[in-house]
Amino acid sequence: MSAAATTLVAAKPRGRVLGAVFMGYLLLSLAIGFALLLWLLVDIAATGLPYIDRALFLNDPSADPAIAGARPAILGTLYIGALLLVFTVPLGVGTAIYLEEYADKERWYNRLLELNIQNLAAVPSIVYGILGLAFLVRGLGLGRVLLAGAMILTLLVLPVVIIASREAIRAVSASIRQGAFALGATKWQVVWRQVLPAAAPGMATGSILALSRAIGETAPLLLVGALTYVAFNPSLLDQFTVLPIQIFQWTSRPQEEFKVLAAAAIIVLLAILLSLNAVAIWVRNRYQKRW
Amino acid sequence: MQAAAPRLRVHRRRWGEGVVKGALALCALVSIATTIGIVAALLEPSLEFFREVSLVDFFSGTDWAPLFEPARFGVLPLIVGTLSVTFWAVVVAVPFGLGAAIYLSEYARPGVRKALKPALEVLAGVPTVVYGYFALVTFTPFLRSLGLDVQIFNAFSAGVVMGIMIIPTVASISEDAMNAVPQSLRDGAYALGSNKLEVSVRIVVPAAISGIVASFVLGISRAVGETMIALLAAGQLAQLTFVPFEPVETMTAFIAATGIGDVPTGSIEYKTIFAVGLTLFVMTLAMNLFAIRLVRKYREVYE
Amino acid sequence: MVMTAAERIPGVEVRHDAPSGPALREVVFDVEDLTVAYGGKSALSGVSLEVYKNFVTAFIGPSGCGKSTFIRCFNRMNDLIPSATVDGTILYHGEDLYGREVDPVEVRRLIGMVFQKPNPFPKSIFDNVAFGPRVLGLKDGLDDRVRHALEQAALWDEVKSRLKESALSLSGGQQQRLCIARALAVEPEVILMDEPASALDPISTTRIEDLMDELKREYTIVIVTHNMQQAARVADMTAFFSVEVDENRDARTGILVEYDVTSKIFTNPSDQRTEDYVTGRFG
Secondary structure, rough: HHHHHHOOOOOOOOOOOHHHHHHHHHHHHHHHHHHHHHHHHHHHHHHHHHHHHHHHHHOOOOOOOOHHHHHHHHHHHHHHHHHHHHHHHHHHHHHHHHHHHHHOOHHHHEEEHHHHHHHOOOOHHHHHHHHHHHHHHOOOOOOOOHHHOOOOOHHHHHHHHHHHHHHHHHHOHHHHHHHHHHHHOOOOHHHHHHHHHHHHHHHHHHHHHHHHHHHHHHHHHOOOEEEOOOOOOOOOOHHHHHHHHHHHHHHOOOOHHHHHHHHHHHHHHHHHHHHHHHHHHHHHHHHHHOO | OOOOOOOEEEOOOOHHHHHHHHHHOOOHEEEEEEEHHHHHHHHHHHHHHHOOOOOHHHHHOOEEEEOOOOOOEOOOOHHHHHHHHHHHHHEEEEEEEHHHHHHHHHHOHHHHHHHHHHHHHHHHOHHHHHHHHHHHHHHHHHHHHHOOOOOOOOOOHHHHHHHHHHHHHHHHHHHHHHOOOOEEEEEHHOOOOOHHHHHHHHHHHOHHHHHHHHHHHHHHHHHHHOOHHHHHHOOOOOOOEEEEEOOHHHHHHHHHHHHHHHOOOHHHHHHHHHHHHHHHHHHHHHHHHHHHHHHHHHHHHHO | OOOOHHOOOOOOOOOOOOOOHHOOEEEEEEEEEEEEOOOOOEEEEEEEEEEOOOEEEEEOOOOOOOOHHHHHOOOOHHHHOOOEEEEEEEEEOOEEEEOOOOOHHHHHHHHHHHHHHOOOOOHOOOOOOOOHHHOOOOOOOOHHOOOOOOOOOOOOHHHHHHOOOOOOOOOHHHHHHHHHHHHHHOOEEEOOOOOOOOOOOHHHHHHHHHHHHHOOOOOOEEEEEHHHHHHHHHHHHEEEEEEEOOOOEEEEEEEEEEEEEEEHHHHHOOOOOHHHOOOOOOO
């Protein structure tokens, strides 16, 4: 064998062991999250599934775990979810259109606006609760009502909706805008008739995912007073509770029976979030590639 | 020819266009108003608070007992509690988040990557109260079953579970940064006979370092600001300790626990919520702005 | 000169049927000392020329010579780029296109445009053509209007049975004719075409060129092309642009070198740079 040929075959496989160890670390990094998620789901399902019954959906909360249910909390979550869609979508899409189509990026106030939104997306949720406590509950005198909760969650997820909507708008090809402008469309006609229809699926997906984040939020609602005994169906200007709060309350009770109820309520909450995500995926697949 | 008289002028003023732009700008103003509202909401009662409690006592006091007589307002136990939980979260989230990012960016085939990325995001989509339940009801008893001397409420359980929750945050921002590294850099290293491990660790990670650091900082910021896991699993006992298996109270947990009770407006307990909230807000704001700067930096370099 | 330039360029066939000379023609655009800059860097400098009614006027030149920038001044598309500044004047039938009172939206309704890459809207064929009339509020007889525009663009027979289908299902050449139909549907006076055939195959290109010949009876057409043969085949008037490099300031600016009837440009140009370009010695 000539010397030249042997150089292609390393005498000892350089770094092979190290490579395998590294690969193991990378795979572990990925797997650990999924493993914990699986553990969590199996554990909660095993604990909670037997307690998913009519009482959970129909009864009011009670000091007696045998008859306690989560009806006001479930309805409260659905009610708040609907309000959130009504509040966040116009505000979020409107801001996104302003930033992408109208704002002059050279202006300091528009850059500040952008930085502000990026930062708001990372402000701890409990801080939004403080804002709600100071201004909505006490300042405005709204009290600890459902509307205050919905408003605070709106502000909380607004940055997420804005960021997702901006991405959807940016994905609309510039050539479509040019074509519409060249036909004598005004700016708003271009936005309303071309950009928005093309960006709608992306915006819808982003908004639904943001909604599902808001529905799972607990901390800010603790401060606007959702942790309270509610034995009636929710309405706009009444005290209220939602599923995450109910879960928190049951989890923090020392009795084992309530922890079991918490697990059952978690299953209901996760089911709601899962269906929202399914809707988001469906919307994306159904409308994204239509044309 | 005058027959073709051009009609270049506006024949009707387009008021609508201006109205629309104004309405959209108003939507954008909501975000500005939110920030102003947050700052105003925090500042006013905080200033009143610091008229009653000196800044020095607040930041150097080692005793947090606002409801005791005499009340003591040393915030250090809350800060240490927060850092203790955050520490364990970072210990989990940073190495595993970075590992996941390297795998997704450098090793996974495009199809695998496209499936894994959203799957990983599911971890961040589980409500925090669910993680809190899991940490308290499942994870801590599991640690005890291993024979560890763990209190029911402890910083370690809360931190570890929080860390797992933050993995997607670290992974997705780091992966974005690694993706922005030009292929030519990798090709250059391969051409010099490097293997994949060397290219990943010696070329891609250093080139993407500002984005990776940003992901760590944002991860830390999330851990510092996370409420429910800390409230449920770390406890509500403000003690100055770094012992992982002891209960601690984080700043967020204190705010939540105090806010739950119907504290009278204007009372000193009411104002502590805002003083601690302001401390938390300033800490996370500094981290967020730093991270945003770093992200912009790598975007400028490679895009 | 013994041989004309055209005889020396294989494939270039110069039209000699140019109708009555420019002097007798009605002027649609009168451009005077036009300079365009992007963010302070000038892209086009000191251009003056006249565009005549019912002519096809072609702008040719090497890439970077500012011809696309120039054509976008005629319907004020450059207004959409915040950093763009336009100096000098363009008179449209004697009226200043950039006058204070002039509304760019109205300008674009009178002066249509077709782009380099076909850019149909992600909507049905019908909705594409109906878009212009709809935004103008021309709702009466929309069906007839759409049909007429498609007929003018020689596309009607190919799409009449599938008007509700997506415009993106059409071939590239069909898409470009759809974009022409879309521009025609608002009954403009002028149609600007920015390299309309550069993304198309030869057969589609021929169809577009034939179409221009048809359309100039009713419309005034301005076309940018990097394809000299195309200019020679379709244009009545041709303007040759070139790049002037200022080495000291590392700046490149487009300038108008020569503007004349097409046959003159291709057979007997007055400027050496034009001759070099059309004979292929440069560019």
